[in-house]
Amino acid sequence: MTRKKEINASQPATTRIATPLADLIDARLSRRSALKGLFAGGAAMVVAPVARAATQSADPSSLGFAQAPHKIEMYHQAAPGHRADVLIRWGDKVLRDAAEFDPFNLSAEAQETQFGYNNDFVAFLPLPRGSKSSTHGLLAVNHEYTNPELMFSGLTANDAAGKMTREQADVELSAHGLSVVEIRKGANGWEVVADGRMNRRISARTTEMVVAGPAAGHDRLKTKADPTGKHVIGTLNNCSGGVTPWGTVLTAEENFNTYFGGDPDKTPEAANHKRLGIKGKSRYSWPRFYDRFDIEKEPNEPNRFGWVVEIDPYDPQSTPIKRTTLGRFKHEAATCVVAPDGRVVVYSGDDEAFEYIYRFITAKKFAPNNPAANRDLLDEGTLYVAKFDDQGSLRWLPLVFGQGPLTPANGFHSQADVLIDTRRAADLLGATPMDRPEDVETNPVNGRVYVMLTNNNTRKPDQISKLHPRPTNLYGHIVELLPPGTEGSDGARGALHTADEFRWEVLLLAGNPAKPEHGAKYHPDTEKHGNWLAAPDNCTFDNQGRLWITTDQGSSQRKNGIPDGVYACDVNGAGRGLTKFFYAVPKDAEMCGPAFTPDNRTLFVAVQHPGEEKDSTFDNPSTRWPDFDFKRNTPPRPSIVAITREDGGVIGG
Secondary structure: OEOOOOOOOOOOOOOEEOOOOOOOOOOOOOHHHHOOOOOOOOOOEOOOOHHHHHHHOOOOOOOOOOOOOOOOOOOOEEOOOEEEEEEEEOOOEOOOOOOOOOOOOOOHHHHOOEOOOOEEEEEEEEOOOOOOOOOEEEEEEEEOOOOHHHHOOOOOOOOHHHHOOHHHHHHHHHHOEEEEEEEEEEOOEEEEOOOOOOOEEEOOOOOEEEEEOOOOOOHHHOOOOOOOOOEEEOOOOEEEEEEOOOOOEEEEEOOHHHHOEOOHHHOOOHHHHHHOOOOOOOOOOHHHHOHHHEOOOOOOHHHHOOOEEEEOOOOOOOOOEEEHHHOOOOEEEEEEEEOOOOEEEEEEEEOOEEEOEEEEEEEEEOOOOOHHHHOOHHHOEEEEEEEEOOOOEEEEEEOOOOOOOOOHHHOOOOHHHHHHOHHHHHHHHOOOOEEOEEEEEEOOOOOOEEEEEOOEOOOOHHHOOOOOOOOOEOOOEEEEEEOOOOOOOOHHHHOOOOOOEEEEEEEEEOOOOOOHHHOOEOOOOHHHHOOOOOOEEEEEEOOOOOEEEEEOOOOHHHHHOOOOEEEEEEOOOOOEOOOEEEEEOOOOOEEEEEEEOOOOOEEEEEEEOOOOOOOOOOOOOOOOOOOOOOOOOOOOOOEEEEEEEOOOOOOOO
């Protein structure tokens, strides 16, 4: 067994840190009374009664932790009374025979056996399969993208694409994809099992995947290297994801457009490419070395990305499958929930300004006692896109060939065309453009669905609505979707995720409530506690149904003066919408993950791209987290962090 990396407590990067808004709408409240306050006369923000919160306690939140420092530092910071241990870092061994990491002598062959670069989605899968173990399991982690200026000496963010060598590009390809590692909790905390038989690397360079569903074998997916249109090497820009009820991982391909070069106007897929943001210039060097990333040479290659990929982490010999029924766009999340009738529903956001929220419903029912019946469950079903109104209603519109405008007259000749051109199909149906819909997660207690809208600085004053009430939405907000059946006390069991119509509410508007120009709306105590957030991105829920939010401010982190990290808040009761700051990433990093163990005594988070600042480079990074090895001048390393309470208790209380 390999010990986790522990940072010396004497170093700045110490891993041990010592020392509305209102109740959800329910049967007792009429909709009119529930909407009084912040949005008087408008749909959909539930207001916290200030007087009621004040009479209950000084702190109406159910979350029993003191806040982490709300300031930017070179090292990470956890709430007092918690320890934050770096579990695995870029370059650490995944496979038994992996070479020791040497950041000054990288090779693609070594990277294929080591933990990949930037880490986004994290899933904890108990061992043995089907158990509720919280001390032994698999960790599946997405490796979203790479920062060549922080990986290789002599490069900057501006010149990397033009200066990189073929060998360096190979390393980048190998650093993309996923890692699956066996982990175990012992007396000294979590450790990676170095010889875990299920440990696996999935890369963009070598891992073959198959295409399934309506688009498999379609002419628009065929290339010179794959004339069948059914076999793809690798997966790209894997952002968030999900875990299926049968224990597989869904990993979502997001900003795949950034990898392709070439002039879209010189291809038969020009309109398709432009709608997905393929504009002729790649941020990577790959089109210089690989024909597959040059759309003038391989115009169909981009159509093989932008899907949800299903992976069986328990079987290292299994072939990943791109499930085309779930549509092609910049997927953020693939969150699964079993509806009362047994069908499985998968929610996804399309992470770009003015894009949409989607839902997929399987045609067949989940069979909990028949794993073979679930193997291809995601290959049949219906994809929907969301349309909101200002009266607080949401309608799901089916994306089905031959229905409405999805006909040959508009360029759709089959369901495969609808799925390859999902965005354009959604445009024609009149879906509601959102402020960068990222993670979409279901609450295990109240059954409601929560959408992270990260920001949208291009929304104009004439484009605001009650759903998107702020122009130039710099800080983002969180929307709560209410399927029928969630108004009672057993909302999780009764939630009709397959219904055609939902209701919606705004949970909070992010930003600094002390600055009126931000237009922020939270629980009234938020300003007093100074625990405001910006750019909600990924999220999860604990067993009590409390929301844990990670943030991604990007280049605005320093301007806003607060770090990215993990915030938590109640979505019910007197503390609804009162955010509390739990964990801060090191400077210039993004907070991703998060994932709890079943007992909620460990929270795994992903620290992505530490040091990603305008002038930061491998040779002169803005931080050297987590190693801070100044003798060797090692670069920053994206890492997974395991957070536990020092007393071993449940996180959040």
